[in-house]
Amino acid sequence: MPALPRIRRTLPAIVAAAGILATGLLADPAVAEEKPTLTVYTYDSFSADWGPGPQLKAAFEKTCGCTLDFVGLEDGVAILNRLKLEGPSTKADIALGLTSDLIPEAKATGMFAKSGIDTSGLTVPTGFSDDVFVPYDYSYLAFVYDTETVKTPPKSLDDLVSGDPGQKIVIEDPRTSTPGLGFLLWMKAVYGDEAAAKWKALQPRILTVTPGWSEAYGLFTKGEVPIVLSYTTSPAYHEIEEGTERYKAAGFSEGQYLQIEVAGILKDSPHAELASEFLAFLVGKDAQSVLPTTNWTLPVRGDVELPAAFSHLVTVAKPLLIDADTVAKNRRAWTNEWLQAVGAR
Amino acid sequence: MNTRTDRRIRIGAGIGAALLAIAFLLGGFVVLLTAGGQAPDFESLALDPYVRAIFGFTLLQAGLSTLLSVLLAIPFALALHRLRFPGRRLILRLFLLPQALPVLVGALAVITIWGRNGVVSEAMASLGLPRLEIYGLSGILVAHVFFNMPLAARLFVSALDRVPAEAWKLSGQLALPSTTVFRLVEWPALKSALPGAAALIFMLCVTSFTIVLVLGGGPAATTLEVAVYQALRYDFDPARAIGLSLIQIVLTAAVLSVTLRFGRDPAGGFGLGGKARRFDAAGPLRGLLDPLVVAAGTLFVVSPFVAILVSGLAADLSRLVTEPAVIDAAATSLAVSLAAACLSLLVSTLVLMAIEALGRGPRQGVAARSARNLLELATSLVLVVSPVIVGAGWFLLLRGFTDVLAAGPYVVVATNAVMAMPFIVRIVGPALREANAGTGRLAESLGLTGLARLVFVEWPVLRRPMALAFAFAIALSFGDLGAIALFGSNDFVTLPYLLLQRMGSYRTADAAGLALLLGLITIALMAIVERGFIERRDIAV
Numbered sequence: 087m088p089a090l091p092r093i094r095r096t097l098p099a100i101v102a103a104a105g106i107l108a109t110g111l112l113a114d115p116a117v118a119e120e121k122p123t124l125t126v127y128t129y130d131s132f133s134a135d136w137g138p139g140p141q142l143k144a145a146f147e148k149t150c151g152c153t154l155d156f157v158g159l160e161d162g163v164a165i166l167n168r169l170k171l172e173g174p175s176t177k178a179d180i181a182l183g184l185t186s187d188l189i190p191e192a193k194a195t196g197m198f199a200k201s202g203i204d205t206s207g208l209t210v211p212t213g214f215s216d217d218v219f220v221p222y223d224y225s226y227l228a229f230v231y232d233t234e235t236v237k238t239p240p241k242s243l244d245d246l247v248s249g250d251p252g253q254k255i256v257i258e259d260p261r262t263s264t265p266g267l268g269f270l271l272w273m274k275a276v277y278g279d280e281a282a283a284k285w286k287a288l289q290p291r292i293l294t295v296t297p298g299w300s301e302a303y304g305l306f307t308k309g310e311v312p313i314v315l316s317y318t319t320s321p322a323y324h325e326i327e328e329g330t331e332r333y334k335a336a337g338f339s340e341g342q343y344l345q346i347e348v349a350g351i352l353k354d355s356p357h358a359e360l361a362s363e364f365l366a367f368l369v370g371k372d373a374q375s376v377l378p379t380t381n382w383t384l385p386v387r388g389d390v391e392l393p394a395a396f397s398h399l400v401t402v403a404k405p406l407l408i409d410a411d412t413v414a415k416n417r418r419a420w421t422n423e424w425l426q427a428v429g430a431r
Numbered sequence: 432m433n434t435r436t437d438r439r440i441r442i443g444a445g446i447g448a449a450l451l452a453i454a455f456l457l458g459g460f461v462v463l464l465t466a467g468g469q470a471p472d473f474e475s476l477a478l479d480p481y482v483r484a485i486f487g488f489t490l491l492q493a494g495l496s497t498l499l500s501v502l503l504a505i506p507f508a509l510a511l512h513r514l515r516f517p518g519r520r521l522i523l524r525l526f527l528l529p530q531a532l533p534v535l536v537g538a539l540a541v542i543t544i545w546g547r548n549g550v551v552s553e554a555m556a557s558l559g560l561p562r563l564e565i566y567g568l569s570g571i572l573v574a575h576v577f578f579n580m581p582l583a584a585r586l587f588v589s590a591l592d593r594v595p596a597e598a599w600k601l602s603g604q605l606a607l608p609s610t611t612v613f614r615l616v617e618w619p620a621l622k623s624a625l626p627g628a629a630a631l632i633f634m635l636c637v638t639s640f641t642i643v644l645v646l647g648g649g650p651a652a653t654t655l656e657v658a659v660y661q662a663l664r665y666d667f668d669p670a671r672a673i674g675l676s677l678i679q680i681v682l683t684a685a686v687l688s689v690t691l692r693f694g695r696d697p698a699g700g701f702g703l704g705g706k707a708r709r710f711d712a713a714g715p716l717r718g719l720l721d722p723l724v725v726a727a728g729t730l731f732v733v734s735p736f737v738a739i740l741v742s743g744l745a746a747d748l749s750r751l752v753t754e755p756a757v758i759d760a761a762a763t764s765l766a767v768s769l770a771a772a773c774l775s776l777l778v779s780t781l782v783l784m785a786i787e788a789l790g791r792g793p794r795q796g797v798a799a800r801s802a803r804n805l806l807e808l809a810t811s812l813v814l815v816v817s818p819v820i821v822g823a824g825w826f827l828l829l830r831g832f833t834d835v836l837a838a839g840p841y842v843v844v845a846t847n848a849v850m851a852m853p854f855i856v857r858i859v860g861p862a863l864r865e866a867n868a869g870t871g872r873l874a875e876s877l878g879l880t881g882l883a884r885l886v887f888v889e890w891p892v893l894r895r896p897m898a899l900a901f902a903f904a905i906a907l908s909f910g911d912l913g914a915i916a917l918f919g920s921n922d923f924v925t926l927p928y929l930l931l932q933r934m935g936s937y938r939t940a941d942a943a944g945l946a947l948l949l950g951l952i953t954i955a956l957m958a959i960v961e962r963g964f965i966e967r968r969d970i971a972v
Contacts, residue, residue: 157921170667175834177922259649261665294566295649297665310547421666425481429650 122357123153124364127165127178129264130158131300131381138373138380145376146367152360161298162264162347166192169352173197179355180364182222185264186346186407187271189219190414199353202362208369208386210346211405219348222368223383226342226402227268228318228335229255235312242339243276251290255313256305260421262297264345265315270424271413272343275406281420285427292428318342318400323382325395341404347383437880438788445785446802448778449809452852455845456816459824463673471674481650482658486678489654492568492643493636496575500583500632501625503576507728508587509617510721513709522729523588526581529732531903533910533953534578534641535927536946539934540735541565541574542646543742543943550738570646575639579632581732586631590624591617596708603710612711630690637686638679638817641912645934655679656819660916669827676820683815736950743947746940751948760929761952764909767840767925768956771847772904776897778848779855782806783863784889791871810856813849818913821846826917839918843925846914851904858900859893866892902960906953926952 133139133156143154159165162183169176174197184192192198203220210221229246231239236253240246246255258266273281293311296302306314318335325331349368351361367373374385378392385392476482511519529537544550545565552562565573594616602612640656647653653661655675662672751757786806789799813821825842829835866889874888912927919928930945 164665167664167667171664171830172834172836173830175837259665261661289651292649292651293564295651308548418666418668422479422481425650426479426484429481429484429653 121152122360123155124150124179124357124360125155125157125177126180126182126364127157127159127168127176128182129161129165129300130298132156132183133158134300136380138376141376141380142368142373145372146364150360150363152357154364160262161258161266161300163188163260163267164262164298166195167262169197170195174354176352176354178352179357179361180349180351182347182349182368183264184219184348184350185268186214186219186221186348187264187267187410187413189216189348189410191417192350193218194414197353198350199355199358201351201365203365203369205369209388210386211344212407214346216348219350220365220369221346221348221386222365223374223377223381223386224344224346225317225319225383226344226400226405227265227272228316228320228337228342228400229313230306230316230320230333230335231313232306232309233332233334239334239336240338241336243272244340246291246336246338247284247288249291253291253313254293254311255291255315256293256302256311257295257315258299258302259295259297260424263299264347265299265302265317266295267417268343268345269315270420271408272406274420275343275408276340282423282427285424289428295428317345317382318402319378319382319384319396322378322393322395322399326379326393335400337400337402341406342400342402344402344405344407434875434878434880437884438791441781441788442785442802445782445788445806448781449785449806452778452782452809452849453805453812456812456821456849457824459821459826459828460673460676462828463669463824471670471677473674473677476671476674476678482675482678485653485655485658485675486682488568488652489637489656489682492571492575492652492654493633493639495568496572496579496636497629497633499572499576500579501629503728504580504583504587504628505621506724507580508584508591508621509613510724511584511728512588512591512617513711513717514721514725515709522725523585525729525733526585528736528954529578529581531906531953531957532736533906533912533927533949535645535910535912535930536739536950537578537735538574538642538645539930539942539946540739541570541577543738544734545570545573550734566646566649567652571639571642571652574642574646575636577732577735578642579635580728583628583632584728586624586628587621590620594620599709599711607711609711609714609717627690630686634683634686634690634814637683640817640819640916644912644916645931655682656817656913659823660819663823663826663917672823672827676823679820680816683817687811687815739943739946739950742940742943743950746944746947748944748947751941751944756924756929757926757945757948760924760926761948763923764925764927764952767844767847768905768908770844771908772851772901774844775848775851775855775904776901779810779852779900780859780893780897782809783856783860786860787863787867787871791867791875810852814853818846818850818911819917821849822914822917836918836920836923839920839923843911843914843918843923844908847908847911848904850911850914851900851907854903854907855900858903859896862892862896863889898961902957905956905960909953909956910949 128139131137139156139158143156146154157178159168162185165181165183166188169178169181169192172178176197181192181198198218200217201220205215205220208214208221210224214221229240240249257269260266260270273284277284294305296305299316302314303316303320305311306316316335318337321331321333321335324333349365351358351365355361369386371387371389374387374390377383378385378390378396384396511522542549542565545563546552547562547565549563549565556562563569598616602616607615637654638656639654640660643652643654643657644660647657655678659672659675659679662668662675786803789803789806822842826835829838829842869892870888874884879887910927911925912931915923915925915928916931919925924932926945926949930942930949933945934942
């Protein structure tokens with residue numbers, strides 16, 4: 087019978103494959119390490135090569151005797167989603183990149199501990215104080231446009247909403263990203279109960295809704311779309327890094343929504359002290375001087391010198407901010423309202 | 432051991448395997464629903480305009496995708512069948528590729544050709560025409576047609592191949608004009624395959640995940656499948672995820688029952704084309720049109736592959752293949768897909784053998800019939816309970832007990848394994864039937880049982896189809912994004928997941944390079960597996 091040798095030839099291969107799988111797949115890759123590893127959940131543009139992550143890592147590791155590990159998620163809100171998903175078994179020691187809007191919701195998870203950082207010396211517009219979350223930078227949301235294709239930029243939110251639907255914009259998803267959530271709140275702050283109707287009016291202009299800021303900004307710089315939801319500080323990036331003034335932020339007469347970015351320590355972190363050290367480092371002068379030209383945001387310290395490009399950004403006369411407790415109470419309802427307005431066909 | 436014991440063992444093992452598969456597919460949800468606390472509020476879901484919009488969009492995109500795929504496949508299949516030229520077989524083989532290619536790679540390829548900065552848009556822009564908009568419905572449709580038009584075309588060609596040779600001879604002898612040949616010979620053949628093909632494609636498009644996720648472009652173009660994923664990963668709203676999943680299950684069950692009414696196998700269509708010879712003469716118009724149609728259709732299907740090859744080669748491949756993240760992801764993918772394929776092949780074969788063993792039993796009582804139904808249900812239930820839904824159920828269930836993301840690899844392997852079952856059953860099943868029809872009785876009378884029966888009766892016949900099924904299962908798992916999208920984390924990254932991440936951060940060159948690697952590894956794996964099991968002379972299918 088010819089069949090027998092054949093099966094003899096192939097059977098060992100199958101068994102071997104199964105064996106390799108069992109060991110390869112199930113083995114825990116954890117290797118004993120001497121130094122403690124501080125794991126920081128953040129958004130991907132923070133941890134990226136071009137973001138502040140690598141510089142902060144190098145600077146902090148010089149003194150901490152530890153390994154600093156940034157884990158980049160889609161965007162700020164996704165960090166909170168991930169923590170809720172993982173629950174207490176999360177590997178994160180620090181969550182970095184939530185906004186002040188999300189603080190009550192983050193506290194409600196019961197997963198965060200007091201920071202032990204004195205934030206009274208930090209300066210944030212509209213003021214900020216919290217014993218759990220530490221503000222590390224802030225910025226104002228703005229629609230950034232390409233001056234080569236947009237000749238008459240919107241001067242107000244109304245202009246944007248009622249503008250030419252042929253001229254597309256790209257925004258971020260409020261369920262995953264902080265600028266997306268910020269824009270949702272911006273619309274709410276300006277239009278109140280009319281927000282849903284205004285979203286419907288804006289809907290035809292929206293080319294696509296991306297999960298995070300990086301995707302949206304990528305589409306914009308690749309020329310797929312002429313207007314993107316970003317920050318008033320974004321043009322400084324193009325001026326400093328690319329030497330071009332082609333991209334501008336549009337100042338809106340209704341005001342710009344304020345985004346205060348915060349970081350917090352997880353309660354179950356085995357490295358609480360180290361985590362606290364990192365937060366102190368984050369609001370220290372060295373780290374604060376790194377953020378403006380890597381994260382492209384504004385520092386929370388008055389003693390940081392900003393490059394000249396920051397002096398001719400859109401000036402914000404009226405910062406908008408919805409009280410965080412109101413946000414926490416209404417976020418799901420407002421998100422559903424948004425889904426229904428933008429998702430309707 | 433006598434033959435009766437052997438039969439009992441086979442039936443028992445098969446039923447055990449089937450129950451395991453069913454328990455895995457439904458387990459997560461049944462426990463969640465019965466344990467309470469997570470029961471969805473169906474009334475508010477049904478009244479939610481957004482849920483209605485998603486439901487409507489799911490049906491709309493699937494309907495349009497099916498219509499376009501079938502309408503484009505018919506002229507192509509007719510032209511290809513009429514033409515006789517050396518590359519015909521190659522085209523049919525190329526048309527298998529979209530089925531084997533990871534969906535994510537295909538989606539990326541479609542963007543490269545049809546995107547706003549794609550080849551077609553560039554050409555149109557240089558002619559002063561507006562660029563194409565790929566995001567939303569149009570992109571989903573283009574991608575679905577890319578994946579399903581070839582499938583429909585292959586089903587139609589094989590329907591035409593089944594036309595008796597006499598019909599072609601007669602049409603030639605009577606010198607029938609091509610319209611008459613179409614009316615009398617071709618159309619009836621196409622018509623027989625049409626409902627099955629349309630229903631299959633509709634089914635595939637209703638549950639399409641990756642394409643909608645990548646090309647959908649936000650809430651305006653979301654399907655139920657994607658909404659389930661978003662309810663978990665975007666909103667973390669378990670009740671909503673369960674509610675949407677159940678709506679999706681009801682929808683797919685309805686579609687599948689309609690599909691089965693047409694009497695066509697929803698996972699069929701793997702033939703490579705017969706040898707029908709045609710004698711009807713081509714008119715001058717058709718003689719000109721046919722090659723054009725075949726060329727256009729082939730270009731549509733092949734161009735994305737070329738795009739992936741070109742843009743992939745332009746990427747920094749040498750850096751990518753030495754990057755630890757890429758190597759880790761590839762190793763993880765390899766382990767997951769091999770484990771899933773082994774598991775799937777084992778479970779499917781056990782179930783199939785039990786079905787066969789039941790068939791050769793002495794009497795066909797109610798028990799035998801219900802056992803048979805159970806076995807068949809196990810192999811195709813995954814068509815109703817899609818991978819994302821299975822994953823969502825287990826995700827929510829496991830969350831109550833353990834670190835979900837640590838349990839991820841097991842759930843992903845099991846999900847990929849059940850995903851491949853319908854395909855494996857369709858490939859291996861007929862061969863097993865053939866084996867038992869041929870030598871089954873002889874084996875019974877010789878009292879062959881156990882391993883000996885496996886080795887002498889089943890293995891020689893099953894070897895080839897099993898290799899093909901194994902290769903398919905590997906390809907399916909290697910390119911899968913549905914299960915990993917839920918369970919992926921920084922500690923568990925497969926190649927498609929890494930590719931999605933790189934696409935997300937718009938590192939397009941990296942994404943193109945990874946897509947090329949993913950595509951090449953998939954095809955190489957399939958080739959190695961097929962070759963490992965099949966002798967040289969067998970390969971030239």
